[in-house]
Structure formats: structure tokens, C-alpha cells
Amino acid sequence: MPIRRLTLRDLAACADLSEDRGWPREEHKWGFLLTAGKGYGIDDPDGGLVSACVVTEYGPQERPSLAAIGMVLVAARHARQGVGRRLTRHVVSSMGTTPLTLHATPNGRPLYEELGFKVTGRAEMVCGRFTPSGPQPTVATRAATAEDLAVILRFDEQAFGTDRTHIVARLPAFADQLRVAEEDGRIIGYAAAWPNMDTHVVGPLIARDTSVAQALIASLAAHTDRPLRTDIDVRHTELLAWAKERGLASVAFNSVMSYGITELPGDWSRRFAPVTVAAG
Numbered sequence: 001m002p003i004r005r006l007t008l009r010d011l012a013a014c015a016d017l018s019e020d021r022g023w024p025r026e027e028h029k030w031g032f033l034l035t036a037g038k039g040y041g042i043d044d045p046d047g048g049l050v051s052a053c054v055v056t057e058y059g060p061q062e063r064p065s066l067a068a069i070g071m072v073l074v075a076a077r078h079a080r081q082g083v084g085r086r087l088t089r090h091v092v093s094s095m096g097t098t099p100l101t102l103h104a105t106p107n108g109r110p111l112y113e114e115l116g117f118k119v120t121g122r123a124e125m126v127c128g129r130f131t132p133s134g135p136q137p138t139v140a141t142r143a144a145t146a147e148d149l150a151v152i153l154r155f156d157e158q159a160f161g162t163d164r165t166h167i168v169a170r171l172p173a174f175a176d177q178l179r180v181a182e183e184d185g186r187i188i189g190y191a192a193a194w195p196n197m198d199t200h201v202v203g204p205l206i207a208r209d210t211s212v213a214q215a216l217i218a219s220l221a222a223h224t225d226r227p228l229r230t231d232i233d234v235r236h237t238e239l240l241a242w243a244k245e246r247g248l249a250s251v252a253f254n255s256v257m258s259y260g261i262t263e264l265p266g267d268w269s270r271r272f273a274p275v276t277v278a279a280g
Helices: 008-020 027-036 083-094 109-114 146-160 210-221 237-245
Strands: 003-006 038-043 049-058 066-074 100-104 118-128 140-143 177-183 186-196 199-207 228-233 249-259 271-273
Touching: 003 083, 008 027, 008 038, 008 049, 008 066, 027 049, 027 066, 027 186, 038 083, 049 083, 066 083, 083 109, 100 109, 109 118, 109 249, 118 237, 140 210, 146 186, 146 199, 177 210, 186 210, 199 210, 210 228, 210 237, 228 237, 228 249
Parallel strands: 066 100, 199 228
Antiparallel strands: 003 038, 038 049, 049 066, 100 249, 118 228, 118 249, 140 177, 177 186, 186 199, 199 271, 228 271
16 A cells, blocks of 8 residues: 555544544644644555654754654554554654654554654643632733734744744634734744634744743733643643643643654744644
8 A cells, every 4th residue: 555645635534543543633734734844644444544754854854953743643444453653654764864752642652753753852741721810910911913923933943943834824814813922012922822622722832931931821811711731841840830721631641752863943942832743
């Protein structure tokens, strides 16, 4: 069964595959990843997909400086037959010398370790209805405008460590909210909230410091009636404690893994949450 590139025409098949493994269909997220990145899959002779994954590249188009692997799925009827290993190995090989990263579940981690990935960090998923309490954030926030994009892109590249214009530029259409934090007229953070089933996922969350990240989360929560969900780097202990005090409970932990580099580029102290764990 050959491995081929996926396109938006495969969106429903990808969502079916998610549902087959007990995941939400997440068609909105699949559409974003298939247009911003590269999808790979194996067709099932009986219809649908045997397996799928998505690679999101960052940096110069002709020579990416980093790529994230995500949404690695194998249909239940083909599980434990080496299909996921084969697909992931193909992707790793096709990326050549480009450094790779991914978020691994506890079940997936042994496979990636076998392929040479190393654990470089952890992220904690928290979810729940945000309930404001205690001192309110004093950092000013507002809805982002088109005029903010150039500044957001520069701020994002400093924190993320490489250019991801093709991701950030899609956020106004992908997310229901895109907000910035300001100080003296200068942008010091930004965050988006995008719809995923019955929640709003907060990501990316890029901020100068924890107080700015708190203000952005609070402002996003104030403009939605859905529960919030986000994946926070566990090194941001203060933000995690603050979020849990306001109704967001721990759901799961993922291992942040890398291949070809010992740690992710950029400034982790300003990088609080990814757009989605599938895109790194």
C-alpha cells in the first residue's frame, strides 16, 4: 500500500480516521493542517484511509529550519501491524536533515523513541470553564487588527525561533478570536482561540511574561461561552497554577520530543502554548 500526499479532498477521510480511533472528528483542525502543512496517508483498498499524518514546516520554504509531525493515526483494524511506524519513518526520511519535533502521548512515545526521537520537554493539557477570581489582570488587551500582523509576526518569530508566517497569517480566518496585549502602545503578547468541538482552544499563546499570558487567557475567556482548552509548557508552573485556580483542570500530559536537535529553537519563556500540539 503506497504512501501518498493528502489534500483537502481527503478531509472527510481524515476525520473518519479520527473518529475510528475514538478521537473527535476535528474537521476544522484537519482543514487548517492540510492547507498549512503537508499531509501523508495510506489508502485502504476497502475505502478510506489506513493511516494519516501531517507535517508542518517552518522557516524558509526551500530549506525549512524545523518541522512538526502530528495527527499520526492508524485505523483500528490495521493497528499493531507496523503501519504507523512505516508512515512515520517515511516522513522522517523525506524531511532529510530538517530538525523535527512532535508531541507524543504515553502510548505513542515508545514508537518515536525507537525512531530516534528524544524527550526534550512536557506539555500539560488543561480544560474547563474559566471563572475569573482574585486580582484581575491589569495588562491591556484588545482584538487584533490587520495593521498588527507585521508586529505579531516579528514578536512570534523571536519567541518561536523561526518564521511561521504561513501559520500566523491564517489565524484570523481559522480562529474565532485573535487578541493582542499592549503596553505603552507596544504589543507584548498575542493569543488566539479557535473552535474545536464544544471548546475553544487557546493557541498560540505567546507573551512577554506570565502576567501578560494571564491577561490574554482572561480576555479570550470573557468573549466566549465555551469551555477553554490549552496545552501549556509545564515549565510555566505559575500560569498552570493560576489557570487551575480558575476552573481549568488537568486532562493529560504529552511528551515534547525532537529529532536532530537537542532543544527547540526560540525563547521558551515567552512560548506558553502551541497553536495545536499537532503543529508543534
